[in-house]
Amino acid sequence: xxxxxxxxxxxxxxxxxxxxxxxxxxxxxHLMPVVPxxxxxxxxxxxxxxxxxxxxxxxxxxxxxxxxxxENLFVREGRWDADYEPLQIQRQPFFVGDDQDxxxxxxxxxxxxxSDDDGEPLFNAQSQASDYLLTVQQILTQLLSGEIESxxxxxxxxxxxxxxxxxxxIEFTDRSKQAVQGAYMIDENKLAELDDQVVLRLYRSGxxxxxxxxxxxxxxxxxxxxxxxxxxxxxxxWFESA
Amino acid sequence: MKTIDSIxxxxxxxxGWLTAGRLAVEQRQRRPDRSVRVxxxxxxxxxxxxxxEGTWPTMRATLKRLGISETDFIRECDATFKQGAKFAKWSExxxxxxxxxxxxxxxxxxxxxxxxxxxxxxxxxxFSNAVCFQxxxxxxxxxxxxxSTPEYSSVANYAYHLDAGKFAQYLQKHCxxxxxxxxxxxxxxxxxxxxxxxxxALVTTQAGxxxxxxxxxxxxxxALLIGxxxxxxxxxxxxxxxxxxxxxxxxxxxxxxSPIPCHTISTGQSAGWIWDIGLRHRRGVGYVYSSDYIxxxxxxxxxxxxxxxxxxxxxxxxxxxxxxxxxYFWHRNCVAVGLSAGFLxxxxxxxxxxxxxxxxxxxxxLPATRSAMTIVAKRFNxxxxxxxxxxxxxxxxxxxxxxxxxxxxxxxSDPSSVxxxxxxxxxxxxxxxxxxxxxxxxxxxxxxASYQYVLYGMGFDIDKQNHRRSMxxxxxxxxxxxxxxxxxxxxxxxxxxxxxxxxxxxxxxMQAI
Numbered sequence: 001x002x003x004x005x006x007x008x009x010x011x012x013x014x015x016x017x018x019x020x021x022x023x024x025x026x027x028x029x030h031l032m033p034v035v036p037x038x039x040x041x042x043x044x045x046x047x048x049x050x051x052x053x054x055x056x057x058x059x060x061x062x063x064x065x066x067x068x069x070x071e072n073l074f075v076r077e078g079r080w081d082a083d084y085e086p087l088q089i090q091r092q093p094f095f096v097g098d099d100q101d102x103x104x105x106x107x108x109x110x111x112x113x114x115s116d117d118d119g120e121p122l123f124n125a126q127s128q129a130s131d132y133l134l135t136v137q138q139i140l141t142q143l144l145s146g147e148i149e150s151x152x153x154x155x156x157x158x159x160x161x162x163x164x165x166x167x168x169x170i171e172f173t174d175r176s177k178q179a180v181q182g183a184y185m186i187d188e189n190k191l192a193e194l195d196d197q198v199v200l201r202l203y204r205s206g207x208x209x210x211x212x213x214x215x216x217x218x219x220x221x222x223x224x225x226x227x228x229x230x231x232x233x234x235x236x237x238w239f240e241s242a
Numbered sequence: 243m244k245t246i247d248s249i250x251x252x253x254x255x256x257x258g259w260l261t262a263g264r265l266a267v268e269q270r271q272r273r274p275d276r277s278v279r280v281x282x283x284x285x286x287x288x289x290x291x292x293x294x295e296g297t298w299p300t301m302r303a304t305l306k307r308l309g310i311s312e313t314d315f316i317r318e319c320d321a322t323f324k325q326g327a328k329f330a331k332w333s334e335x336x337x338x339x340x341x342x343x344x345x346x347x348x349x350x351x352x353x354x355x356x357x358x359x360x361x362x363x364x365x366x367x368x369f370s371n372a373v374c375f376q377x378x379x380x381x382x383x384x385x386x387x388x389x390s391t392p393e394y395s396s397v398a399n400y401a402y403h404l405d406a407g408k409f410a411q412y413l414q415k416h417c418x419x420x421x422x423x424x425x426x427x428x429x430x431x432x433x434x435x436x437x438x439x440x441x442x443a444l445v446t447t448q449a450g451x452x453x454x455x456x457x458x459x460x461x462x463x464x465a466l467l468i469g470x471x472x473x474x475x476x477x478x479x480x481x482x483x484x485x486x487x488x489x490x491x492x493x494x495x496x497x498x499x500s501p502i503p504c505h506t507i508s509t510g511q512s513a514g515w516i517w518d519i520g521l522r523h524r525r526g527v528g529y530v531y532s533s534d535y536i537x538x539x540x541x542x543x544x545x546x547x548x549x550x551x552x553x554x555x556x557x558x559x560x561x562x563x564x565x566x567x568x569x570y571f572w573h574r575n576c577v578a579v580g581l582s583a584g585f586l587x588x589x590x591x592x593x594x595x596x597x598x599x600x601x602x603x604x605x606x607x608l609p610a611t612r613s614a615m616t617i618v619a620k621r622f623n624x625x626x627x628x629x630x631x632x633x634x635x636x637x638x639x640x641x642x643x644x645x646x647x648x649x650x651x652x653x654x655s656d657p658s659s660v661x662x663x664x665x666x667x668x669x670x671x672x673x674x675x676x677x678x679x680x681x682x683x684x685x686x687x688x689x690x691a692s693y694q695y696v697l698y699g700m701g702f703d704i705d706k707q708n709h710r711r712s713m714x715x716x717x718x719x720x721x722x723x724x725x726x727x728x729x730x731x732x733x734x735x736x737x738x739x740x741x742x743x744x745x746x747x748x749x750x751x752m753q754a755i
Contacts, residue, residue: 056750057389158753165755182390184755 002108006097009123017132018119022092023080024112030066032086035146036153036210043217045082046074047224050154050163050184050214059154059163059184061214064224067170067178073227087146091139105137156207160198162190168221173229174236185218186211244612246455247278250444252430252467253460254284255291256406256594257580259413261458261601263308266421268605281424282417283444283452288429290410291462291581293490293561295519295526296324296506296591299345299401302394304598310416312393313751318412320522321404322502322744323386325376327590331510333700335646341368341699342505343590344376345399347691349726357675357694359712359719361704369698372723375730380505384734385743393752397737401591403506403519403526426452430461433471440575440612441467455612458604459578463585468568468578477584479566482638482659484650485514485587486563487538489545490528492556498523504740508589509548512536513650516548517588522744524555530563530587535650563587567630572619575612577604584630589640592633595687599629625685635664636688636696642668643700671697674710 026032031051034042039061042048046063053060063086065072074082080089093111096103107114120132129137157163164187168180191211194202202208251262262282269278305315315321326344333339348356356373370377376398379386386398417423428446436442443451459467468474480486507518514531529545536544542558567584571577579600585593603625607618638661641654657665667680676693712719738746 052390052753054388054390056746057391057752058750059753161754163755 003110004097004106005109006099007094007105007107007122009127013123013127014116015122016115016117016119017093017122018113018115019132020079021113023075023085023089025092025108026065026089027072027075028070030064030069030071031062032065033088034061034063034086035143036061036149036206037142037146038084038087039210039213039217041084042086043213043220045084045220046217047220048214048217050157051182059158061150061153064183064221067180067224067228073224073231087139087143091136091143094136094140096140096144105140153207153210156202157186157211160190160194162187162211164190170225172225172232174232176232186214188215244455245610246608246612246615248454249278249280249456249458250452250454251280251282251458251460252444253462253580253582254282254414254425255410255460255462255580256413257462257582257597258282258284258458258460259410259417260304260594260597261460261579261604262423263413263417263421264304264598264601264605265458265608266417266423267308268608270421279424280422281426281452281454283426283428283430283446283449285429286427286448288462288464290407291561293406293488293526293528293588295403295406295521296517296588296594297401297404298591298595298598299399300595300598301402302400304601306394308413308416309420311754313747315412316402316744316747319404319409320524321402321409322521323504323740324401324403324506325380325386325398325504327506327508328380329508329510329640329699332508332515332640332644332646335510335648341695342370342374342377342380343692343695343699344370344374344380345401346374346376347689348373348694349729350722351691352678354714354718354722355675355677355712356714356719356722357698358710359714360698361675361709362712370695373726375726375733378730379733379737380503382734383501383504383740384737385504385740386737387743388737389743389746389750389752391752392755398733400504403521405521428452430466433457433467438574441471455575456608456615457576459576459582460580462581463564465568465578465582467576468571468573468582472573472576474571474573474578475569476564477566477569478564479586479634480564482634482661483565483586484532484534484654485530485565487533487541488528488530488561488563488588489538489541489558490526490556490561491545491549491554491558493525493527493549494553494555495524496552499741499745502740502744506591510644510646510651511544511548512648513541515589516545518548522748525552528558528588532650535648535653570623571600571626572622574619575615577619577622579604583626586634586637589637590633590688592637592687596626596629596633599687600626628683628685629687631661631663632685632687635661635667636692638664639668639693639696640700643697643702645701667693671702672705673708 034048039048042063046065048061049064050059051062065074093108093113094105097106121130122133124130163184166183166185170178249265251258262280266280326342328340328342330340350356360369360372379398386400387396391397418425426449428449431445431447433441434443434445441457443453445451457467502520509516513536514529516529519526527549529541531541545558563585565586568578571583580597603622609615609618644651644655676690678690681690
C-alpha cells in the first residue's frame with residue numbers, strides 16, 4: 001500500500017529515513033528500471049535488459065533482479081545484498097510529483113523506510129534541507145533527466161536496428177524450469193556491421209560505451225542463476241532438516 | 243533477345259499501387275544489378291472505386307514485404323484489426339441467427355479432427371465457439387494483440403479494415419518515395435501494338451507515348467487493356483452470384499470513443515446483405531443486392547433502416563457490379579490485376595487477396611525475356627482460372643445453405659445454379675468433414691477450416707446415420723475443448739479492447755521487434 005504526501009518542512013521536520021530499508025518497496029520487483037547514467041555501476045551487479053513497457057509498448061532498460069514477477073534475488077533476509085543500489089531504490093521513498101505547474105518532492109508515508117526517531121534526518125537544526133535530502137533531490141533530478149537520456153538511447157538503438165529479442169530457458173537445481181521472454185539485447189552482428197562513420201558518431205555521443213555496458217552486464221546472468229540456485233538449495237536444506 | 247526492362251502499371255487504385263510496389267521490391271532484391279523500371283500511369287480524371295475496405299491476413303506479409311511500418315500504415319489509413327466475419331441472418335431471418343468465420347483454424351487442426359467429434363454430439367455450443375477462441379474476442383470487442391506485441395506479430399490471427407482511398411494514397415507515397423516507382427498522371431487513350439501483337443506503348447493525352455515491356459492492367463472496371471484493347475472475353479457469373487449493385491455509405495460512431503468491432507459484420511437482407519466495417523473514426527456500411535429482386539429505392543430504404551439513428555457522413559453511393567471474370571488474365575505482354583480481371587461481390591474480401599496473389603505470382607515468376615513470358619502467362623492463367631472457380635464455389639456455399647424464403651435467397655440456393663465441383667463436395671461432406679485432402683492444390687485460396695466454419699455455422703445437414711464416426715477418444719476431445727476454453731479465458735483477460743489498442747498505436751506506435 002502507499003499513501004502519497006508532498007514533503008513539507010512544517011509537517012515533516014522530524015521525519016527520518018532509514019537508508020538500510022530503502023529497498024523495502026523493491027522486495028517483490030524482478031525488473032528495476034535503470035537510467036544510462038548508472039549503466040556502468042549497475043552492469044557490474046545485474047544483467048541490464050531491454051523490455052517493453054506493458055502500457056505503451058515502448059522500450060525501457062531494467063536491471064534484472066529475478067526471473068519472474070515477485071522475485072527479487074538481491075534482497076536476502078531483509079537486507080539489500082548487492083554492491084550497488086540502483087537510483088530507483090536510492091531515491092525511496094521519495095519521488096517527483098506535480099503540483100499544478102510545478103514539480104514537488106513527494107513521498108510515500110506508508111514506507112517502511114520512514115521513522116520518527118531513527119535514521120537520517122531530512123532537515124537540519126537550521127530548518128534547511130539536510131545533506132541526505134539534498135542527495136535525494138539530486139537523485140530525483142538525475143532520474144528525470146535519465147528518462148530523456150533513456151528515450152534518446154532507445155530511439156538510436158531502434159533506428160539502427162541494434163536490438164534483438166532473446167529468450168532464455170533455464171533449468172534450476174531443483175529441476176524447475178523458467179523461460180525468460182519478452183527481453184531484448186544488443187544485436188552483436190548488427191553492431192559489427194555498422195558503418196565507420198556511424199560508429200564514430202556513436203562513440204563520440206557515448207552510445208558505444210552504453211552498449212558496451214549492456215553487453216558486459218549479460219555476464220551477470222550466470223551469477224543471477226547461481227543466486228537463485230543458492231536460494232533453492234537453502235530452501236531445500238531447510239525443509240530436509242525440518 | 244528481348245529483355246523485360248520496363249513494367250508499366252495502368253491505374254492508381256489499391257490494385258495498381260500494390261502491384262507496382264510488389265514488382266519494384268522483387269526486382270530490386272532479385273536483380274540489384276539490373277534496373278527494371280516500374281512506372282504507374284494514373285488518370286487524373288477518373289476517381290478510384292475505393293470501396294474495398296476488408297483484407298485477408300495475407301496483407302500483413304504483403305505490407306511487410308513492401309517495407310512498410312505497420313504503425314505508419316494503421317495511422318495513415320485509419321486501419322483497424324479484423325479477426326473474421328460475423329454472418330447474421332444468413333441462415334434464417336431471425337435475430338439470434340448468426341455464426342462466425344474466424345481467422346484461426348480450429349483447435350488441434352489438422353492433426354486433431356474436432357469437427358467430426360463436434361458433429362457427433364448434441365451441441366449447445368456453436369462450432370466456432372467450441373473449437374476457436376476468436377468469436378469471443380470479437381463478441382467482446384477485444385483486440386488480437388497487445389501494444390507490446392511487435393508489428394505484424396499477433397496473439398490471435400488478424401487482417402485489416404482500412405480506408406481504401408487513404409490506402410491508395412499511402413501506397414502511392416511509399417512506392418514513389420521509397421521504392422522508386424515512377425508516377426505519371428495521364429489519361430490512356432489507346433494502346434499501340436507491335437507487329438507481333440504485343441503492346442508496344444500507351445498513347446496518353448498528357449504524357450505522350452509510354453513504352454514498356456510488360457503492361458499490368460489495374461484500370462478497374464473499365465479494363466482498358468485486357469478488355470477494351472485486347473477484348474479478352476468476360477466470363478459472366480451472374481447466374482451463380484446474382485449480386486449486381488452496391489450502395490456504399492459512411493456512418494459516424496455515436497461517440498468518438500465508441501467500441502470498434504474487430505470483425506466484418508455481414509447481415510442478410512431481403513435481396514442481399516449489408517456489410518458493416520469499423521474504421522477508427524467511422525464505419526463503412528453498404529448494401530449489396532440483386533436488382534432483379536429489389537428496386538434501388540427499396541434497397542436504400544433497407545440500408546437506412548439498418549443504419550437507424552446513426553449519422554450518415556457520406557450518403558449512399560451506387561456502384562454497379564458485373565459479377566464475373568476474364569476467361570484468361572495474362573494475354574501477350576499484358577496482365578490484368580484487380581477489378582479489370584474480375585469481381586464477384588464483396589463477400590469474404592476476396593478482391594484484395596486476389597490482387598496480392600496476382601502481384602506475388604507476377605513478381606516471383608516474371609521472366610527476364612519476352613520469349614519466356616508466354617510460358618509464365620500460361621501458368622498464371624491456369625492458376626487463376628482455378629482460383630476464381632474456388633472462390634466462386636466458396637462464396638456460393640454461403641448462400642446455398644440458407645433457409646431464408648425471400649425470392650432472392652431461394653434463387654441463390656437453387657441447386658441448379660451450383661457448379662459441379664461444389665455439388666460433388668457437398669455430397670461428400672454429408673458423410674465426412676472438409677479436410678485438407680479436399681483442398682490439395684497448391685493454388686487453394688480458402689483452406690478446409692474455412693469450409694468447416696461456414697458449413698457448420700450455417701447448420702449444414704449431414705447424413706447423421708452414415709456420417710464418418712469420430713476417431714477421437716472422449717478424453718482427447720474433451721481435452722481439446724478445455725484447452726480452447728482456457729485459451730479463450732486467458733485471451734479475454736490479457737488483451738486490451740480494440741479501441742484501446744488502436745488509440746495506443748496512434749499515441750505510442752508499435753515496435754518492429
